[in-house]
Amino acid sequence: MAKDKKTEKREKKQRSSEDNCDPPVSKKKKHIAEVSEESDTEKTGEVPEDPIEDLTPEERRVLERKLKKKRNKEEKRLKKEAESFTKESEEEPAKVSVDQLAKDYLKSWYRKNPEWKFQKLRQTWLLTNMYDTEKVSNKHFKRLLKYMAGLQGSARETTIQKAENYMKEYDQQETQDEADEPKLKRMRAVLQLLS
Incomplete structure (x- = not known):
């Protein structure tokens, strides 16, 4: 009987810890991926549903960082293209040896x-x-x-x-x-x- 009480306590702890835990990481990643895909639709002009409301503060921060990285990357790419265009159009003075x-x-x-x-x-x-x-x-x-x-x-x-x-x-x-x-x-x- 003593073993049965111990196993019952373990099972209770496991159940209570499962209830208090966040959803598994893979579900979070899927949700963030879905939200980031929807952010791509923002570029196309479609109005997405607001899935950010469903996210925890940590998930929001992660998502915001990812979106910020994407925006910065796109800005850098556009800036490089603009610089290369201006370099081609300008005539550089001849370099002296x-x-x-x-x-x-x-x-x-x-x-x-x-x-x-x-x-x-x-x-x-x-x-x-x-x-x-x-x-x-x-x-x-x-x-x-x-x-x-x-x-x-x-x-x-x-x-x-x-x-x-x-x-x-x-x-x-x-x-x-x-x-x-x-x-x-x-x-x-x-x-x-x-x-």
């Missing part, structure tokens, strides 16, 4: 333009590419030599070290290419100037 900016920097320095000011990035590009005859023409290289006469600090030391390393590599090569001749002349000019 890095090498052209560096050459203009050097030209401005050479002509003693009062608007000229030091730019580390331009100087670095010029010093890195000065041996390449395709990137820096002979005319620009002559200007660059005059510019390098005023080099100071680590830029000067680094430029000398690189030129010496290039000379060592060139001397260690078994075959000397005629294509390397302009590069070799430039290295010698830099070393004479800075040493």
